[in-house]
Amino acid sequence: MYKSVHAWAFLAPAGLFLLVFSLGPAVAALILSFTSYNIFEPTEFVGFNNYMEVLKDSDFWRAMFNTFYYWILVTPALVVLPVFLAVLVNQALIGVKLFRLVFYFPALVSVVVTAFLWGWMFNSEGVLNYFLSIIGVEPVKWLTSKYVVMPSLAIVTVWQGLGYYMLFYLAGLQSVPEDLYEAAELDGAGFWRKHISITFPMLRPVIFFVAVVSTMSAFKEFTLMLTMVEGGPLGASTTVVYLVFDEAFKQLNMGYASAVSFLLFAVILALTLLNKRSLDRE
């Protein structure tokens, strides 16, 4: 009894915060998604109308496509590449701490600053096209072509996320018992064999965690799209969250925007459950 009271006492402040600032608004948004709320006019209950309209809206499906496309570009890279980075900076080398810092550095830069920096790099007369011109390659329309814009934005995200996810893997690696590697070496295992048979299986929970977290953040991404290209060119980088922002705060269709949010929520939930099941089965 005594213990549970204390537990509740410690949970209460954070729980209250969560209730007022996360759960409360989420429930409110769910209710709003069934209304015509636009702040100014009287609110009417419209049943599933918003959802029906969203599902008929070609902008929504394009945004959904863009979001999945971005996810496919970003998440595999962010799940796999940081493992190698973590293995590298987990070596006992002189100055390895400096490398850890350098790799982590992009994660410390704010997204808006990142957007500006990469905006200059991607400029039609920017650094990247300059280097390409030296080796005789035609300038690439990094941000002005609807086919290239998403890969360009994905490059920025991966650049910024590598160091961040590396930290999780590094923590995971350091909890792998050293004697496993020693035993493997005795059995004649080389560098790759050790990592494939020991590192990756031992890191599985971290891989799952990184996959889920990077999936969720890929589905939520919108700052880069807003600051670098405003969802363009011609809607090619309008993600679902960007659409929600536009509908809610530019067009004032709060009910409609809430409905879009909940459809996105359903998709993320489904993906997370799928991810978890496939990992559990293994």
Next chain:
Amino acid sequence: MKHVKKWVMVLVAMVMAIVAGCSGSGSKPAGDASPSAGGGASKNPVEITFWTISLSPTFDDYINGVIKDFETKNPGVKVKWQDVPIDAIEQKTLTSAASGTLADVMNLNTDYLKKLAALGAVANMDKLAGDVKKDFYEGIWSAGEFQGVSYALPWYLSNSVLLYNKDILKKAGFDNPPKTEEEAWQMSKVIKEKTGAYGSTLKDIHLYLPSNGVPLISDDFKKAAFNTPRALEIFKAFKQRYDDKLLPDEMLLGQAKAQEWYAQEKIAWWSTGPQLFRQVKDLSPQVYDKSDAAPALLGSTGKVHVAIMNIAVAEKSKHQKEAADFAKFITNAENQLKFSKIVAVLPSVKKAAEDPFFAEGKDSKDPAEKGRYFAVQQLKDSVNNIPPVENISKINKAINDEFHRVLLEKKDPAKALSDAEAEVNKLLK
């Protein structure tokens, strides 16, 4: 079990305290509280709030001065001024409207004004301030209308003039800047060939069409009116210009800033309000020194589009009369003239614009001063080309998107126009 109950009670009490703390907005306004206002003023003091967009701290002295004058002339009325950064104004308006704390008097741009007018958030100005209508330029007053009713008093204005680079023009063999859009594009081609710099640039087409004889929406505001042979001609001409590489992608998509390109001598001229010329001066004083001002590039109608900052009164204001009085006061000739003298914006009332102050600058060496002279001269031919309908930003977007498709995706111009027309008709329903 007892303990648990006690903790639950504490929790409930905390939630109640927070909820109570959040719900202060329903309380009485500051001024209504006490009946003991004392001798002088006959009524209880009334407090109205006033929002401006990005005017503080540069214009603190001016705005505070106007407020002080107003309070002296209207004893018993207090004005509480708050300045909101331009990026935050829409958000601030929304959240305040949702919590019932919208300002009594608001500074709004024309697009947003129409949105709020359609939602019934701003008050009818024909009723509250119809007496001052005759003081304003007609083409400018009408910008605050929505379905035949005025919802704002026009405040300060800016229309575009031209800032051009004399050096680039000379290198391309031109002594004078272009006068019309048509001429500007012809010159752009020569300039691109001879100097590598661009001439005119363009992002959106929704303002170009009306100033070239293609209204966006029918007179009764019920249908799209831009699917015409003239519009098709315009789309085709731009397609040709794009293919001739006269229109850079980054400008078209709004990813580059014209003032930066001008300061880097990547474009030969920049159409903008003279009050923004100083941005070029800040970025590159050398390029500014090579620059001169000229009147706006005219489309086939000869009318110049004017951007307007409006003053509106909230429909739910508890002190509409006082709020309207203040709106009239800050937009009167005297106060607008004072404002125009400290910053290069234009007044919306005729009497202020006729002041000898605006006759100066014709032969000024400073492009900004000269630009202001041209801008004032253009006022009588100025119109606001934004149609008074609710979904105007969506409508503009629909037209611009199709225009961009013609250029970037080689879409057939006729098909693009009819697709845009269908979309706009849907938005007007």
